[in-house]
Amino acid sequence: MSSMTHATAPITELRERRRILGPAYRLFYDQPVHLVRGEDVWLFDTAGKRYLDAYNNVPVVGHANPAVVEALARQASVLNTHTRYLSEGVVEYAERLQAHFPAALDTVMLTCTGSEANDLALRIAFEATGRRGIIVTRNAYHGVTQALADMSPSLRPVASHVRTIEAPCHLAGSPEQVADQFALLVDEAARDLARAGIPVAVLIVDTVFASDGIHIGYDEVLSRAAAQVRQHGGIFIADEVQGGFSRIGRHWWAFERDNVIPDMVSLGKPMGNGHPMAGLVVQRSLVEAFGKNCRYFNTFGGNTVSAAVGLAVLNELERMEMPAHVARVGEVMADRLLHLAKTVPCIGAVRGQGLYWGVDIRDPGGDSARNGLLAQAISNGLRREGILIGVSGHQGDALKIRPPLTFQTEHVDILVSALARQCQAVLPAVS
Amino acid sequence: MSSMTHATAPITELRERRRILGPAYRLFYDQPVHLVRGEDVWLFDTAGKRYLDAYNNVPVVGHANPAVVEALARQASVLNTHTRYLSEGVVEYAERLQAHFPAALDTVMLTCTGSEANDLALRIAFEATGRRGIIVTRNAYHGVTQALADMSPSLRPVASHVRTIEAPCHLAGSPEQVADQFALLVDEAARDLARAGIPVAVLIVDTVFASDGIHIGYDEVLSRAAAQVRQHGGIFIADEVQGGFSRIGRHWWAFERDNVIPDMVSLGKPMGNGHPMAGLVVQRSLVEAFGKNCRYFNTFGGNTVSAAVGLAVLNELERMEMPAHVARVGEVMADRLLHLAKTVPCIGAVRGQGLYWGVDIRDPGGDSARNGLLAQAISNGLRREGILIGVSGHQGDALKIRPPLTFQTEHVDILVSALARQCQAVLPAVS
Known part of the structure; x- marks a missing residue:
């Protein structure tokens, strides 16, 4: 050095x-x-x-985790290729990952970054709902692509098809009151989008509300908000790029502290312990709708090396x-x-x-x-x-x-x- | 196995x-x-x-190239961290990469996939021109994000701010005639966008026109088209995800067969020999415009491992x-x-x-x-x-x-x- x-x-x-x-x-x-x-x-x-x-x-x-480094080095020395050839690795990894989710979240799609995962989630949501309206929290950050920057008020003003609502950490009152207020804000934003002729497709929240100031209560904020957006015909995306893989303890995913099953869950940062990998865990009906009109191929996403690394990270998380x-x-x-x-x-x-x-x-x-x-x-x-x-x-x-x-x-x-x-x-x- | x-x-x-x-x-x-x-x-x-x-x-x-695998394994075992701490690797890599480009293309930004590189190129172009119009070839493919799918007619119908023009491989005549016709198509599309109130920001082409049927002539197709779009106040992006890193021989980049210096060049697939890395080489004035209003951070892009892998790939390409x-x-x-x-x-x-x-x-x-x-x-x-x-x-x-x-x-x-x-x-x- x-x-x-x-x-x-x-x-x-x-x-x-x-x-x-x-x-x-x-x-x-x-x-x-x-x-x-x-x-x-x-x-x-x-x-x-x-x-x-x-x-x-x-x-x-952990930095330079030996088991993860070994899996990376071993697989890279043998074969690094994409998902259009068969390989056990990616299927095994996807199954092992899915086993940590509720059964309804049954399908795994792999990308390289959390941004790509959230961007893909949007594409699926738009295709499945036939709508374009989006609700995010006031200082949300969901990624760096054009479509995500348009709905990440922490980066810049949001686009015209996006509504921002106050995050739970800035609402006052008891846990019930906060959940009430947040659901009401979702309701109002959905009505506002409908009035503008852009019916709501998606409510997406970072499940720990990191860029809004952090909110991780054992309350009904997520489940009430998800129910609300579904009433308006939208879907609920849990962005677990920050909160996932045990970050808040007790559960694998931050959304599990509440009684909610998201329609999609996006994953990123810790998934490969630094190796560029990310993904989406989705309810099948949504991917069926997407797969009817769209194919999806990500050159590096789910390649044999990423699958091996992801598996090693899961092994370590489970072992510990x-x-x-x-x-x-x-x-x-x-x-x-x-x-x-x-x-x-x-x-x-x-x-x-x-x-x-x-x-x-x-x-x-x-x-x-x-x-x-x-x-x-x-x-x-x-x-x-x-x-x-x-x-x-x-x-x-x-x-x-x-x-x-x-x-x-x-x-x-x-x-x-x-x-x-x-x-x-x-x-x-x-x- | x-x-x-x-x-x-x-x-x-x-x-x-x-x-x-x-x-x-x-x-x-x-x-x-x-x-x-x-x-x-x-x-x-x-x-x-x-x-x-x-x-x-x-x-x-080459598959499992030993020098690349060794660089990957060695750096991963030592340190894998992002670009918000100093490290020589990413600067050395960026400098070594840039040395293969004309001097005007002086700035390097690193992402994980070609899609992220093209999506970032769009964001920079929109910010720098204050415009949104896009011209692509008839069966173009530029990536899988929402914004790129909207301008990739090989995936689905393009959005309203996008115009498609026939690719050179489907134009008839001598090389001069083909270059004339293609420039004329750019001109017409730019005028059409202007009439629609969406002045042209970007002409982007895959420099080998792969998904349109492949066109790699030693002709003036690229330079004439770039000059044309610049006359309309737009910028020229060379998508080298397919054509870059010596793919067509004689030159490092496919655009070099013509007398053109793109405003931005996007890179992807071969950059890490399978390791998820990609990037953008850009003329400084454009990044200055972008950097004024936008910060850019890609969690994995240009991390220490990607820099080491990229460097090993450059070394191998140069050695061979x-x-x-x-x-x-x-x-x-x-x-x-x-x-x-x-x-x-x-x-x-x-x-x-x-x-x-x-x-x-x-x-x-x-x-x-x-x-x-x-x-x-x-x-x-x-x-x-x-x-x-x-x-x-x-x-x-x-x-x-x-x-x-x-x-x-x-x-x-x-x-x-x-x-x-x-x-x-x-x-x-x-x-």
Whole structure:
């Protein structure tokens, strides 16, 4: 790897990087981290400094997981080809994956990215319903294709066939009241679309409402909303790119905390532990409608290597009994974060479950313009201490914690102790 | 791998496959090929039967290329992470890739699939021009996203902001006349879009016009068309997903046969020799316009593993001096195919260059309804002889030959000799 020193390397590299990759690529941190190695929950930079990874949700069974790497290397050395020839791998993988879903979600289609999965879900929904109206939450993010950017208000204003509704995390009241209000918003949006002559085809939600600020309650938000959109003749897509594969603990999929069976479930990020694979689990009747008029072929989707990698990831998740493990570690995380919120002045709400957490940073003096500045300072302070987290939220005022799921309680201790120190340290530092 | 016998396995497997993957997935051949191993230009099935691969354009430096597999395995075992941390790999790869392009195409953006690359190209074009009109060829295919399916007439009728024009392969006359006519069609389509209040943003063509029937002349078709669309304020996108990385020989990119510098070039299939990677090479001013309002992040695109794989593929292509190699073997292929066309009665036009060829099959009795049947029979006959090719064209009446680029003249001999036998054998067999 690189033998350049920490002090001079970044400047040249940043210039070269910006020259060749252009301005649409952004980096994390004031002083970007230059990583060269990963192992389980640890990352290492060019200077040999070790970081606890409390941010990356893709390497779900740990960075450079040996079983996954071995499956990748073995299959790539034997055969890498597409789904138009027979191969056991893709069928076995699809069956193993489907076994973790309710029986009604009986068909698996494979893509390379979560964006491709959501985009395909849209195409199927449009074909099956003969409609084009879409309902999303106010700050939703569903992917980078043209069609998805048009319905991702976190990226840009939505197109004319899209309606946005407030996410549950911004609705007040008891769980029942929040579910009531959210269903009512779906109802109103569907009526509005119908009035505009664009009847609703789809309600799609990220099942952990990540970009809206995180909502993971054991409530009826999802089931009530799904029932509502179905009453209007639309279908319900659960976007599990963020919430899937045990992220919130106890269940494999975040939608399972509620009594709902989605019409389609889209999967992405952790599916290949970093290998580009994603997919869609769908109720058969919808694919039949789509398959009547459309064929679907994805050159790399479900190729023999992706199938082998996906299978290795499933094996690891099952071996580690991941839903139970995440629930266990997540409880400790919840206790520690909620306790911390009571003991330091700069933490507002703490929202999350399992290993997906958002921590709002609030200026103790009540100057909300300083919240984002404080969050940045805490994130940079943690980075200096050797801990990587993310910053998100409308005003960049929320810490985002979503580590590899192999995170243990000892890692929770390291993270929360450092967070406590940084919350104390940051107050004078930015005044 | 499988120990099932050839006779009974496919039936059960086909049933299971259809049950879990659904009806939108199609297979090649009446009796699908069940592959278990690949090596250079060879593929092997469950029964140990060996096939010469004269069809697959993805494993461009050969199936299971050892250098590529090693790079993949080594990087995956060390670190697989995204572009928001610094890493040399992605910058080095982007620079090495860009060095094969004209200087004006100075910026590289990385995605996972050709569809994502073309979809991103559209987003950039829309943002940069403030327009939405699109011109494509009559049977174009540019990808599977919603936005690309809307402009891929080979998949379904195009949307209202899209105009289709006849591809050069279906225009008559001298090279100059064809270039004249094609430019005129671009002009007419741009005027038509303007009249409809949807001024043209983009002319996009597959630079080998693969799904339209293949056109690879050393002529001015591309440069004249690009000049024409620019006169109307639109931009020219060269889709090199099929034609790129030396496919037609002599040059790295198919557009280089003409005196044209595209505004954007999209890349895909062979870029990672099967590893899911793709990208866009763009003139900086366009990305600046896009980057002003849009950020772009692709979770897997340009990750450390993809960068390492891409670099290994470039290394192999350079080491093998692929443009020259393909030109050399392509000349032999041209001679042999054109000679065969004169000696057997069922071959019509032979179109192509380098290692991309289309061979029209024609019923000697002039019954055009039988052309597709004959092509199918020849393809199935070749498969029995242990040679894989494809069948395409509007009526499924063209053989498609586009092998791994490590194809040698001895492989051309095997292929064309077998093709000669099958062309003879097929006539009585299907009467």
